[in-house]
Amino acid sequence: MQKFGGTSVADAERIKSVADYIARVHKRGNGPVVVVSAMGHETDDLLEVAAKVSKSRPGREMDMLVTAGERKAMALLCMALHDLGVPADSFTGSQAGVLTNGEHTKAKILEMRPARIEAALLAGRVPVIGGAQGVSSGREVTFLGRGGSDTTAVALAKALGAEACELYTDVSGVFSADPRVVPGARKLARLSYEEMLEMNAAGCPKPAMRSVEFARTHGVRLHVRSSFTWEPGTWVEKESAMEQPIVSAVVSDQSEAKLTVAGVADHPGVAAKLFRALADKLINVDMIEQNVSLHGTTDISFTVPHDDLEAAQQVALELQRELGASGVFADPDIATVSIVGAGMKTNPGVSAMMFEVLAAEGINIEMISTSAIRLTCVVRESAADRAVIALHKAFGLDWGGGL
Amino acid sequence: MQKFGGTSVADAERIKSVADYIARVHKRGNGPVVVVSAMGHETDDLLEVAAKVSKSRPGREMDMLVTAGERKAMALLCMALHDLGVPADSFTGSQAGVLTNGEHTKAKILEMRPARIEAALLAGRVPVIGGAQGVSSGREVTFLGRGGSDTTAVALAKALGAEACELYTDVSGVFSADPRVVPGARKLARLSYEEMLEMNAAGCPKPAMRSVEFARTHGVRLHVRSSFTWEPGTWVEKESAMEQPIVSAVVSDQSEAKLTVAGVADHPGVAAKLFRALADKLINVDMIEQNVSLHGTTDISFTVPHDDLEAAQQVALELQRELGASGVFADPDIATVSIVGAGMKTNPGVSAMMFEVLAAEGINIEMISTSAIRLTCVVRESAADRAVIALHKAFGLDWGGGL
Numbered sequence: 001m002q003k004f005g006g007t008s009v010a011d012a013e014r015i016k017s018v019a020d021y022i023a024r025v026h027k028r029g030n031g032p033v034v035v036v037s038a039m040g041h042e043t044d045d046l047l048e049v050a051a052k053v054s055k056s057r058p059g060r061e062m063d064m065l066v067t068a069g070e071r072k073a074m075a076l077l078c079m080a081l082h083d084l085g086v087p088a089d090s091f092t093g094s095q096a097g098v099l100t101n102g103e104h105t106k107a108k109i110l111e112m113r114p115a116r117i118e119a120a121l122l123a124g125r126v127p128v129i130g131g132a133q134g135v136s137s138g139r140e141v142t143f144l145g146r147g148g149s150d151t152t153a154v155a156l157a158k159a160l161g162a163e164a165c166e167l168y169t170d171v172s173g174v175f176s177a178d179p180r181v182v183p184g185a186r187k188l189a190r191l192s193y194e195e196m197l198e199m200n201a202a203g204c205p206k207p208a209m210r211s212v213e214f215a216r217t218h219g220v221r222l223h224v225r226s227s228f229t230w231e232p233g234t235w236v237e238k239e240s241a242m243e244q245p246i247v248s249a250v251v252s253d254q255s256e257a258k259l260t261v262a263g264v265a266d267h268p269g270v271a272a273k274l275f276r277a278l279a280d281k282l283i284n285v286d287m288i289e290q291n292v293s294l295h296g297t298t299d300i301s302f303t304v305p306h307d308d309l310e311a312a313q314q315v316a317l318e319l320q321r322e323l324g325a326s327g328v329f330a331d332p333d334i335a336t337v338s339i340v341g342a343g344m345k346t347n348p349g350v351s352a353m354m355f356e357v358l359a360a361e362g363i364n365i366e367m368i369s370t371s372a373i374r375l376t377c378v379v380r381e382s383a384a385d386r387a388v389i390a391l392h393k394a395f396g397l398d399w400g401g402g403l
Numbered sequence: 404m405q406k407f408g409g410t411s412v413a414d415a416e417r418i419k420s421v422a423d424y425i426a427r428v429h430k431r432g433n434g435p436v437v438v439v440s441a442m443g444h445e446t447d448d449l450l451e452v453a454a455k456v457s458k459s460r461p462g463r464e465m466d467m468l469v470t471a472g473e474r475k476a477m478a479l480l481c482m483a484l485h486d487l488g489v490p491a492d493s494f495t496g497s498q499a500g501v502l503t504n505g506e507h508t509k510a511k512i513l514e515m516r517p518a519r520i521e522a523a524l525l526a527g528r529v530p531v532i533g534g535a536q537g538v539s540s541g542r543e544v545t546f547l548g549r550g551g552s553d554t555t556a557v558a559l560a561k562a563l564g565a566e567a568c569e570l571y572t573d574v575s576g577v578f579s580a581d582p583r584v585v586p587g588a589r590k591l592a593r594l595s596y597e598e599m600l601e602m603n604a605a606g607c608p609k610p611a612m613r614s615v616e617f618a619r620t621h622g623v624r625l626h627v628r629s630s631f632t633w634e635p636g637t638w639v640e641k642e643s644a645m646e647q648p649i650v651s652a653v654v655s656d657q658s659e660a661k662l663t664v665a666g667v668a669d670h671p672g673v674a675a676k677l678f679r680a681l682a683d684k685l686i687n688v689d690m691i692e693q694n695v696s697l698h699g700t701t702d703i704s705f706t707v708p709h710d711d712l713e714a715a716q717q718v719a720l721e722l723q724r725e726l727g728a729s730g731v732f733a734d735p736d737i738a739t740v741s742i743v744g745a746g747m748k749t750n751p752g753v754s755a756m757m758f759e760v761l762a763a764e765g766i767n768i769e770m771i772s773t774s775a776i777r778l779t780c781v782v783r784e785s786a787a788d789r790a791v792i793a794l795h796k797a798f799g800l801d802w803g804g805g806l
Contacts, residue, residue: 050478052415062478064478082461139519
């Protein structure tokens with residue numbers, strides 16, 4: 001099972017290069033089964049023209065529109081394969097048996113019935129499936145949402161009993177930190193599903209979190225790798241019985257903002273009221289922190305995506321009187337810095353070490369959130385890169401290092 | 404039943420304009436049922452990228468690719484309709500029940516099962532169907548070929564028992580001559596199917612000949628009209644019992660070339676051999692003329708599309724010895740000029756008059772071909788426009804005139 005992302009099939013040259021690679025794999029044995037995303041910025045272009053044509057943009061029609069993107073990519077890839085003498089057939093999500101619910105623009109897979117894919121494989125052909133597509137029980141075309149191609153690939157890998165699911169992209173794997181920030185960042189050979197999920201949550205966008213969850217649930221091994229260099233990448237799989245590195249990666253996210261509702265009465269139901277109101281507006285709250293109450297009042301701070309900051313502030317201001325709050329303060333200039341590692345749970349000194357490293361850099365910690373294998377601090381946005389570099393070094397992750 | 408061609412939905416503004424018109428029609432009653440082509444040059448763009456990616460371009464994948472074009476247009480049109488408060492649903496050819504044979508890139512409609520279209524109409528919704536698309540019994544996506552959207556519209560009109568099929572395009576109807584050549588050309592209020600077919604054969608490209616044939620077979624009235632001015636256009640329907648105009652239109656075609664195989668033995672089977680060989684190479688021969696034999700040999704002239712001239716010449720040269728021909732002569736600089744009219748068959752003097760008009764203009768006639776309601780002359784390409792203008796005037800077709 002091989003999945004190629006948008007940058008992997010961005011233009012005619014890239015498509016031919018991917019076809020050449022698939023042809024080599026095909027010659028060595030059966031298959032492969034291929035899932036493909038829309039070319040380059042195709043999906044964005046389609047969304048842009050939709051925005052020009054319509055304000056309402058009903059989900060059913062949006063799904064009909066955007067699925068044209070993968071359709072184009074999969075047909076072109078099959079043509080390129082034919083040129084190389086490889087028999088290949090493209091399949092829409094519907095033809096591939098990706099059965100979903102009817103929730104347009106973000107449909108969920110209910111069942112896989114890949115009879116046509118299996119038949120193609122038996123006939124010695126390479127099936128190329130449009131990613132992120134499905135069909136509902138009402139026979140409507142559905143779209144799984146951005147990043148849905150990864151989910152299609154993982155679901156197909158599971159249904160076909162594939163050995164692993166290779167996710168080809170424009171980077172050579174998952175790194176111990178963003179190489180643009182940390183010159184000594186190194187590619188990780190393997191990560192557990194849990195580590196990958198925590199990295200996703202901490203701001204690492206690829207592979208799509210949902211597909212990692214699906215892979216974990218169904219025990220599908222992922223291999224995140226490059227369609228530009230074809231070198232081996234990063235395996236994401238079940239936690240090994242071997243001893244884990246304490247910290248595997250440092251991840252930073254500058255896409256969030258902080259909101260503080262100050263001086264609210266410290267009695268039951270206050271937080272519930274606030275976060276229910278935010279949830280009703282579909283605002284995605286990430287970290288939440290409530291200070292210790294000293295004088296019968298407390299401050300509640302939480303982070304939201306930048307895009308939701310204005311709406312969240314509006315909600316908080318509307319509730320201010322009811323909550324008895326003394327003020328609502330928005331702070332867009334924050335960043336989160338996280339360390340992730342499966343070994344953290346058995347190493348109690350890790351959080352202390354993280355705080356010491358940041359203190360030594362003179363970086364103030366504004367909020368803290370933890371999970372069993374992740375530790376996240378909110379810092380000034382301007383200090384984020386410095387924090388990542390210092391942590392990466394301190395936890396022995398620099399290329400050639402090792403704790 | 405309304406069909407909108409590529410220029411009618413070429414960009415966001417055009418799509419909104421078409422949606423506005425459909426909304427007005429919808430408010431006046433039920434429906435309409437809408438068939439839509441791909442936007443502007445979309446199909447050409449898709450073919451271009453296919454040419455960049457692949458030499459072989461297998462039909463199955465080409466159909467998967469080009470059908471992405473109408474998919475985009477139909478989804479966008481539905482979104483624009485939703486904005487105007489009109490409930491609308493897009494349907495692929497497969498969803499609309501357009502069942503075809505499996506001949507990719509030029510599939511033929513075998514049966515229409517528009518259950519979902521009927522259901523949408525019953526629910527008070529506007530169904531918008533992707534033109535030129537279908538599905539084969541092998542559940543493969545098929546494409547009816549260029550101009551296939553007209554065929555989809557006519558077939559749906561028949562299956563749904565629609566009153567008429569409106570073909571919206573960028574011209575306001577079918578004209579008595581090309582208005583770029585003849586300033587006095589006028590829009591024809593009505594034409595018989597037979598006249599329209601003869602005009603198609605004589606070089607008038609729209610509406611697609613195949614859809615006119617389908618409409619004639621099934622008795623569907625066509626209305627060719629403009630999506631830019633929305634004015635009433637040209638009706639194409641059963642020949643009326645009323646007296647017919649002798650000549651309805653003058654049509655010229657400069658897309659053909661002439662080939663002459665000179666001095667071939669005048670005995671049975673010679674022409675058969677030549678035209679079988681041409682047919683085997685899929686060369687489309689239009690007019691054929693064989694001179695009277697005077698000295699046991701004869702000349703065979705025929706016309707082919709410019710694009711096929713080289714291949715046709717090759718075939719003739721290969722057969723030259725076998726046919727005992729003295730030479731093969733290619734002439735690309737010709738044009739055909741035709742007069743078409745249902746009244747011709749009852750007016751024997753029409754051909755004489757055409758020849759006289761051309762003679763008076765000093766235009767030499769190189770070949771002649773006739774049908775019951777059409778008369779075609781091959782002339783020098785450089786004389787074609789002059790011939791059209793003179794014939795248009797002589798047969799009383801100029802605006803304000805009348806024979």
